[in-house]
Amino acid sequence: MKNILILGGGFAGVEAAIFLRKENYNVTLVSDREFFYIFPTSIWVPTRETAFEKLCVDLKELQEAHGFDLIVDSVEDISAQKGAVTLASGKVLDKYDDLVIAMGASKMKHKGLEHTLSICGAPEQSLLIRDQVDKIVAMGEGKICFGFGGNPKDSSAVRGGPGFELLFNVHNLLKKKGIRDKYELTFFAPMPEPGKRMGPKALKMMAKFFDMLDIKSHFGKKIKAFEKDGIIFEDDSKLESDFTMFIPAGDGHEVIKKSDLPLNEAGFIKIDDHCNVRFSDVDTFCDGEDMSRPHNIYAIGDTAALEGYEWRAKQGHIAEVMARNVAHNIKEKEKENGGESFLGYNEHLNILCVMDSGDGASFVYRDDKRAFMIPMPVVGHWLKKGWGVYARYSKLGKIPRIPGM
Numbered sequence: 497m498k499n500i501l502i503l504g505g506g507f508a509g510v511e512a513a514i515f516l517r518k519e520n521y522n523v524t525l526v527s528d529r530e531f532f533y534i535f536p537t538s539i540w541v542p543t544r545e546t547a548f549e550k551l552c553v554d555l556k557e558l559q560e561a562h563g564f565d566l567i568v569d570s571v572e573d574i575s576a577q578k579g580a581v582t583l584a585s586g587k588v589l590d591k592y593d594d595l596v597i598a599m600g601a602s603k604m605k606h607k608g609l610e611h612t613l614s615i616c617g618a619p620e621q622s623l624l625i626r627d628q629v630d631k632i633v634a635m636g637e638g639k640i641c642f643g644f645g646g647n648p649k650d651s652s653a654v655r656g657g658p659g660f661e662l663l664f665n666v667h668n669l670l671k672k673k674g675i676r677d678k679y680e681l682t683f684f685a686p687m688p689e690p691g692k693r694m695g696p697k698a699l700k701m702m703a704k705f706f707d708m709l710d711i712k713s714h715f716g717k718k719i720k721a722f723e724k725d726g727i728i729f730e731d732d733s734k735l736e737s738d739f740t741m742f743i744p745a746g747d748g749h750e751v752i753k754k755s756d757l758p759l760n761e762a763g764f765i766k767i768d769d770h771c772n773v774r775f776s777d778v779d780t781f782c783d784g785e786d787m788s789r790p791h792n793i794y795a796i797g798d799t800a801a802l803e804g805y806e807w808r809a810k811q812g813h814i815a816e817v818m819a820r821n822v823a824h825n826i827k828e829k830e831k832e833n834g835g836e837s838f839l840g841y842n843e844h845l846n847i848l849c850v851m852d853s854g855d856g857a858s859f860v861y862r863d864d865k866r867a868f869m870i871p872m873p874v875v876g877h878w879l880k881k882g883w884g885v886y887a888r889y890s891k892l893g894k895i896p897r898i899p900g901m
């Protein structure tokens with residue numbers, strides 16, 4: 497049986513490990529974290545609606561459930577040509593048949609970023625945001641600013657949804673405490689129409705929500721720097737803030753950027769539709785002609801450069817589709833004729849999320865034909881909570897998987 501090495505233990509890496517084990521391959525997963533983190537439900541940590549620990553699934557438990565090997569260590573170097581991966585411990589992994597890279601993304605750097613916290617940063621940041629929310633509630637009044645930035649080199653790396661969700665949840669928390677009127681809540685972003693990728697209807701509905709909830713908006717001005725007490729924009733104007741939650745756009749992972757892998761301008765790994773790393777623009781999944789190029793490397797999830805629609809976005813469910821496809825494609829490639837029914841990710845590109853507000857939610861969907869946002873008061877909130885429980889227990893194999901989820 498083939499030996500498959502997976503780098504990264506997030507949505508993409510864990511799904512790949514589960515599905516490659518279903519095909520009976522020997523799988524080794526390397527992660528610099530001891531747990532798989534359920535990012536989408538982390539928006540409730542800062543408002544104490546959920547405990548941080550509930551979002552962490554121990555990788556050892558996943559290992560036991562699915563039978564893969566686990567190495568908790570940090571990848572420091574990847575050499576495609578040498579076929580070797582070097583870990584922080586000095587260990588070199590070079591005995592694999594196929595390599596699946598699923599290490600996620602880094603974040604864009606901004607001046608003064610240390611004055612902000614991000615709900616999309618390291619998992620532990622959600623706890624620091626919780627401390628800041630506690631602090632500002634104790635102050636009894638204040639100015640809170642939430643926002644996100646863009647990556648001009650890759651629009652798919654922008655993540656704004658969790659920023660909206662967390663803001664609505666904080667609004668709700670202040671309302672419950674009867675002190676909402678003592679706070680100024682502002683959402684800021686450098687683009688004139690943040691959230692546009694969700695489609696025109698969603699954009700209109702977000703504007704309505706902002707009006708209804710008395711949330712100010714500050715859009716269309718580039719961010720120059722963050723300071724302890726506010727945000728400075730390109731025209732040197734300042735938005736005052738006692739606490740700033742800011743989600744920088746995604747950027748290529750540092751280890752990937754210094755590797756010999758082919759990258760797009762932003763530092764994400766170039767792949768073809770089947771998630772095979774594309775070493776040249778004429779490469780196709782199974783050309784197999786030029787043996788000087790490795791044909792056994794795949795990149796999936798946030799680490800990969802998505803291609804296609806201008807509204808495309810790096811999302812967890814796309815990461816999982818890519819992972820399942822790679823498990824299928826590796827198996828397919830082993831067929832005597834080299835395989836013919838390879839699966840692609842592009843036809844599955846869509847935006848799909850349940851945007852939570854603390855007391856309800858909206859279902860957001862966009863593909864190449866449709867774009868809509870459906871309000872789901874109360875029930876939406878509980879649906880998202882239910883999904884969090886489903887994500888944990890289905891990955892641990894304790895409840896059956898719903899196909900495609």
Ligand SMILES: Cc1cc2nc3c(=O)[nH]c(=O)nc-3n(C[C@H](O)[C@H](O)[C@H](O)COP(=O)(O)OP(=O)(O)OC[C@H]3O[C@@H](n4cnc5c(N)ncnc54)[C@H](O)[C@@H]3O)c2cc1C
Binds near residue numbers: 601751811
């Ligand atoms: C707050 C929040 C809410 C979200 N909501 C949604 C949603 O509603 N719907 C949706 O579809 N998507 C959502 N997303 C996006 C989704 O979580 C990401 O697209 C998904 O996590 C990408 O998975 P990934 O495995 O590619 O990357 P990641 O989840 O980032 O995983 C990367 C893994 O690689 C590991 N790693 C990194 N560097 C190294 C290294 N050097 N050595 C070893 N291991 C390393 C990390 O520890 C991590 O385990 C949300 C994201 C956030 C942050």
